[in-house]
Amino acid sequence: xxxxxxxxxxxxxxxxxxxxxxxxxxxxxxxxxxxxxxxxxxxxxxxxxxxxxxxxxxxxxxxxxxxxxxxxxxxxxxxxxxxxxxxxxxxxxxxxxxxxxxxxxxxxxxxxxxxxxxxxxxxxxxxxxxxxxxxxxxxxxxxxxxxxxxxxxxxxxxxxxxxxxxxxxxxxxxxxxxxxxxxxxxxxxxxxxxxxxxxxxxxxxxxxxxxxxxxxxxxxxxxxxxxxxxxxxxxxxxxxxxxxxxxxxxxxxxxxxxxxxxxxxxxxxxxxxxxxxxxxxxxxxxxxxxxxxxxxxxxxxxxxxxxxxxxxxxxxxxxxxxxxxxxxxxxxxxxxxxxxxxxxxxxxxxxxxxxxxxxxxxxxxxxxxxxxxxxxxxxxxxxxxxxxxxxxxxxxxxxxxxxxxxxxxxxxxxxxxxxxxxxxxxxxxxxxxxxxxxxxxxxxxxxxxxxxxxxxxxxxxxxxx
Amino acid sequence: xxxxxxxxxxxxxxxxxxxxxxxxxxxxxxxxxxxxxxxxxxxxxxxxxxxxxxxxxxxxxxxxxxxxxxxxxxxxxxxxxxxxxxxxxxxxxxxxxxxxxxxxxxxxxxxxxxxxxxxxxxxxxxxxxxxxxxxxxxxxxxxxxxxxxxxxxxxxxxxxxxxxxxxxxxxxxxxxxxxxxxxxxxxxxxxxxxxxxxxxxxxxxxxxxxxxxxxxxxxxxxxxxxxxxxxxxxxxxxxxxxxxxxxxxxxxxxxxxxxxxxxxxxxxxxxxxxxxxxxxxxxxxxxxxxxxxxxxxxxxxxxxxxxxxxxxxxxxxxxxxxxxxxxxxxxxxxxxxxxxxxxxxxxxxxxxxxxxxxxxxxxxxxxxxxxxxxxxxxxxxxxxxxxxxxxxxxxxxxxxxxxxxxxxxxxxxxxxxxxxxxxxxxxxxxxxxxxxxxxxxxxxxxxxxxxxxxxxxxxxxxxxxxxxxxxxxxxxxxxxxxxxxxxxxxxx
Numbered sequence: 001x002x003x004x005x006x007x008x009x010x011x012x013x014x015x016x017x018x019x020x021x022x023x024x025x026x027x028x029x030x031x032x033x034x035x036x037x038x039x040x041x042x043x044x045x046x047x048x049x050x051x052x053x054x055x056x057x058x059x060x061x062x063x064x065x066x067x068x069x070x071x072x073x074x075x076x077x078x079x080x081x082x083x084x085x086x087x088x089x090x091x092x093x094x095x096x097x098x099x100x101x102x103x104x105x106x107x108x109x110x111x112x113x114x115x116x117x118x119x120x121x122x123x124x125x126x127x128x129x130x131x132x133x134x135x136x137x138x139x140x141x142x143x144x145x146x147x148x149x150x151x152x153x154x155x156x157x158x159x160x161x162x163x164x165x166x167x168x169x170x171x172x173x174x175x176x177x178x179x180x181x182x183x184x185x186x187x188x189x190x191x192x193x194x195x196x197x198x199x200x201x202x203x204x205x206x207x208x209x210x211x212x213x214x215x216x217x218x219x220x221x222x223x224x225x226x227x228x229x230x231x232x233x234x235x236x237x238x239x240x241x242x243x244x245x246x247x248x249x250x251x252x253x254x255x256x257x258x259x260x261x262x263x264x265x266x267x268x269x270x271x272x273x274x275x276x277x278x279x280x281x282x283x284x285x286x287x288x289x290x291x292x293x294x295x296x297x298x299x300x301x302x303x304x305x306x307x308x309x310x311x312x313x314x315x316x317x318x319x320x321x322x323x324x325x326x327x328x329x330x331x332x333x334x335x336x337x338x339x340x341x342x343x344x345x346x347x348x349x350x351x352x353x354x355x356x357x358x359x360x361x362x363x364x365x366x367x368x369x370x371x372x373x374x375x376x377x378x379x380x381x382x383x384x385x386x387x388x389x390x391x392x393x394x395x396x397x398x399x400x401x402x403x404x405x406x407x408x409x410x411x412x413x414x415x416x417x418x419x420x421x422x423x424x425x426x427x428x429x430x431x432x433x434x435x436x437x438x439x440x441x442x443x444x445x446x447x448x449x450x451x452x453x454x455x456x457x458x459x460x461x462x463x464x465x
Numbered sequence: 466x467x468x469x470x471x472x473x474x475x476x477x478x479x480x481x482x483x484x485x486x487x488x489x490x491x492x493x494x495x496x497x498x499x500x501x502x503x504x505x506x507x508x509x510x511x512x513x514x515x516x517x518x519x520x521x522x523x524x525x526x527x528x529x530x531x532x533x534x535x536x537x538x539x540x541x542x543x544x545x546x547x548x549x550x551x552x553x554x555x556x557x558x559x560x561x562x563x564x565x566x567x568x569x570x571x572x573x574x575x576x577x578x579x580x581x582x583x584x585x586x587x588x589x590x591x592x593x594x595x596x597x598x599x600x601x602x603x604x605x606x607x608x609x610x611x612x613x614x615x616x617x618x619x620x621x622x623x624x625x626x627x628x629x630x631x632x633x634x635x636x637x638x639x640x641x642x643x644x645x646x647x648x649x650x651x652x653x654x655x656x657x658x659x660x661x662x663x664x665x666x667x668x669x670x671x672x673x674x675x676x677x678x679x680x681x682x683x684x685x686x687x688x689x690x691x692x693x694x695x696x697x698x699x700x701x702x703x704x705x706x707x708x709x710x711x712x713x714x715x716x717x718x719x720x721x722x723x724x725x726x727x728x729x730x731x732x733x734x735x736x737x738x739x740x741x742x743x744x745x746x747x748x749x750x751x752x753x754x755x756x757x758x759x760x761x762x763x764x765x766x767x768x769x770x771x772x773x774x775x776x777x778x779x780x781x782x783x784x785x786x787x788x789x790x791x792x793x794x795x796x797x798x799x800x801x802x803x804x805x806x807x808x809x810x811x812x813x814x815x816x817x818x819x820x821x822x823x824x825x826x827x828x829x830x831x832x833x834x835x836x837x838x839x840x841x842x843x844x845x846x847x848x849x850x851x852x853x854x855x856x857x858x859x860x861x862x863x864x865x866x867x868x869x870x871x872x873x874x875x876x877x878x879x880x881x882x883x884x885x886x887x888x889x890x891x892x893x894x895x896x897x898x899x900x901x902x903x904x905x906x907x908x909x910x911x912x913x914x915x916x917x918x919x920x921x922x923x924x925x926x927x928x929x930x931x932x933x934x935x936x937x938x939x940x941x942x943x944x945x946x947x948x949x950x951x952x953x954x955x956x957x
Contacts, residue, residue, distance in 0.1 A: 070847075072843075073843070073844075073847065104750065112760070116750065116751045116756075117751075117833065119751060120751040120833050120834070120836070120837045121833060121836045121837065121840075122837075122840060123836065123837045123838070123839065123840025123841035123842075123844070124840075124841075125782065125841065125844050127748075127782070140844055140847075141840075142840055142843075145840075164924060165924035165925050165926070166924075167924075168763075168922075168923045168924035169760075169761075169762065169763035169922070169923075169924060170763065171763070171923070172763030172764070172923070173759055173763055173765070173766055175803070176716075176759075176763075176764070176765040176766035176800060176801065176802065176803075177766045179715050179716035179765075179766075179801045179802075179803070180609075180610060180716070180718075180765075180766050180779070180800050180801045182714075182715050182716075183606070183607055183608060183609045183714055183715075184607045184608065185606070185607065186607075218923045218924070287713045288606060288712055288713035288714075289605075289606065289953070290602065290606045290607075291598065291602055321542065322538045322542075323535075323538050323539050323542045328535055331591070332534060332535060332591065335587075335590060335591050335594060338594055338595055338598050339598075358598075358602070360594055360598070390543075391542055391543040392542075392543075394543035394544070394545075395542055395543050395544070395545045396545075397545075398543070398544055398545035398546075398564050398566075398567075399545040401494070401495065401564055402495060402545060402562055402564070404495075405493075405495060405562075405848040405849065405850070406847040406848045407847075408847065409848075
């Protein structure tokens with residue numbers, strides 16, 4: 001209905017003003033990820049667009065170029081392997097996202113007004129987003145402006161400059177961003193889900209960060225330079241360009257502008273999350289009137305556990321699609337749920353897989369919670385026919401093909417995967433793993449991850465009810 | 466690949482059965498299909514507001530005579546296909562992107578969906594709940610910004626105006642719709658005489674005619690063609706009219722606007738399009754309001770201006786096509802601000818609007834914005850699906866293809882023409898202002914007290930800003946009527 005309004009989480013594509021990414025809005029990236037799935041899931045052929053090439057510069061910067069036959073258009077994504085996962089220090093939750101904002105504060109050569117002028121004259125579509133494991137800066141523009149854009153980008157990644165007054169003002173814009181999100185109950189639910197499911201790992205906070213930390217940002221000017229010095233280094237970066245390009249020329253131009261970027265040495269010591277040993281639960285009393293929500297999450301494999309992750313991805317698509325039995329019962333048949341939002345995201349460390357639902361009948365809260373839990377924990381015995389498995393692989397294949405409709409969408413799909421593991425080969429490895437998934441493997445993965453001791457449940461109800 | 470559309474050929478054919486066909490043939494294996502009907506929320510009968518929305522959804526998200534909705538989902542699943550529905554004021558559009566491998570099968574199923582809907586009570590109950598919860602949950606509860614914008618439209622278009630309710634209807638109107646209503650509405654409005662079929666991509670040569678033939682046979686209706694309401698420009702608000710929507714929320718969301726006579730078919734459209742880009746390009750840090758309110762003062766997350774309806778702006782970087790409207794409004798969207806700075810922000814907004822109306826754009830501002838728009842325009846239609854959507858909109862407005870038209874108009878435009886157009890069509894005195902806020906009574910008192918609202922910053926500001934703030938903090942609000950509306954009274 002403007003159905004688009006109802007399906008908003010599945011349609012957004014990129015953000016303009018610098019933005020943090022909630023799990024909810026990242027539904028779209030997950031869809032993007034699906035788009036990437038191997039076009040030849042049953043074969044060994046590469047899914048990557050033909051002609052894609054990689055080069056690592058001497059300073060460690062990885063450069064990926066994907067030529068397409070779209071006349072004149074170029075999509076650029078600079079992928080930094082830093083996100084809220086790296087926020088190990090007390091009181092600094094959300095800082096990676098705040099820093100993303102600061103990257104738009106200019107340099108000596110390009111003070112903000114001048115940068116705006118240049119980008120405006122070039123008609124550039126420009127923005128950035130931050131999530132747990134990555135910060136991605138993206139632009140789309142016409143090829144004739146390629147050098148001007150690379151010059152600007154290289155300058156800000158090497159020579160960022162801002163003074164404390166602008167820094168303090170930008171901190172307020174981040175608070176404004178928190179405010180604009182805060183009316184939505186699911187934003188709060190993800191915040192509580194992560195905080196409940198994790199004790200020490202940085203995944204315990206969302207990318208936006210805790211409100212009390214955001215309110216302290218104006219005092220963090222000096223720390224912001226520590227952050228820049230640590231992470232905005234070529235070894236943390238992958239530069240991806242898709243469009244009307246010839247790879248060798250493109251590498252040369254990138255080298256010309258980014259060759260002088262000095263590598264650093266910092267590595268964050270991430271706390272190791274102890275294994276969860278019993279089910280966890282939290283409840284939110286929502287101040288204003290709302291229908292109730294239930295969110296059920298389980299600890300899920302990290303990206304590096306390739307076969308388990310691939311099986312989990314397929315499993316989630318099978319069990320919680322609109323053709324799955326839980327959706328059909330709760331939404332179509334009984335109509336006691338109207339929002340049905342499964343989630344599973346590829347992450348560097350153990351994160352969460354799960355489902356969020358909104359109930360149309362508040363009296364069924366306990367019942368729906370039980371049924372969602374059962375849908376996960378009884379799937380160990382669930383029969384998955386080979387036809388269903390073929391269907392999901394076909395869906396994945398055609399979703400991928402649908403994603404090849406513009407340089408910008410190819411670039412955003414690749415950028416997400418490169419942020420997890422900066423090599424084109426690793427993407428093929430992942431999709432090869434998807435193609436190998438068997439029904440037995442699905443049962444094994446469900447059996448080992450969907451156990452009560454890995455479960456976290458968050459419920460939300462209106463206070464007045 | 467889809468975007469490798471080398472041949473850009475736009476054909477509009479008048480076929481037997483009176484429906485129109487609009488094609489953008491290319492060599493992409495992905496085929497974009499958009500089928501549009503001349504029906505919208507303006508055609509909802511009184512007391513059944515939402516009937517068009519529910520009828521449209523009954524075609525795209527419900528069962529047919531032969532297949533349940535579950536069967537349809539199962540058929541589409543391996544193809545990764547879904548049929549999306551856009552319900553606007555004057556048009557309903559169904560859209561899908563299908564790989565060539567499934568095109569023939571898709572044609573059969575899609576034709577069946579549009580021509581043999583079953584209108585079961587069970588599907589209606591589900592779709593009604595979905596539409597109602599959009600109004601009562603997604604707007605009233607979850608999203609103060611979209612709430613503010615939709616409320617602004619309802620203040621500008623009175624209930625008796627054909628635009629006087631949300632595209633999805635009202636809570637009571639949705640409640641009143643029966644399956645018989647759906648059947649009648651469907652037979653009256655979803656018919657070949659009022660259909661345009663749009664196709665883009667590498668479809669087989671015969672495909673357009675085959676799809677058109679199947680749809681026009683299946684949709685043929687003997688019912689008399691209903692007349693459509695005439696859509697007049699509503700009266701301008703009398704003075705500055707404030708509506709404070711009261712709900713529990715952390716911050717204050719703001720939307721301001723008034724009706725304009727300019728739509729895409731108006732000769733001044735390009736001039737106003739350029740002005741709104743300069744003043745408040747959507748989600749762009751280069752625009753004027755954003756620079757003054759967010760960049761210089763940190764008041765919020767962003768500040769934008771529009772001359773066309775643009776729903777779901779917080780999730781989109783570009784407007785979705787296929788919400789064509791004969792009537793549009795000029796609108797300013799101020800993203801949520803801290804309650805203590807609400808008054809100052811409002812004054813700053815009026816200060817900037819009045820200033821630009823008084824001074825106009827400079828030659829340099831004009832040239833910079835024109836350059837931006839000329840280069841940015843192709844990015845708006847970078848996929849086949851978007852290009853097709855824009856082509857349908859151009860057909861509605863009777864204008865040339867979007868990029869070509871915009872570039873041609875921009876080439877001819879001068880700064881004087883832009884300044885003349887903005888003074889002719891825009892003003893700051895008769896305007897609706899919607900504020901979504903927690904303590905409405907207190908906010909009303911602050912407004913009516915007319916006290917200065919000085920800013921306190923967390924960092925030193927340039928002298929130029931402080932001097933401007935001195936003016937803004939006491940800037941006349943020119944208050945008109947102020948109404949308080951509890952959020953639960955909206956969309957009823």
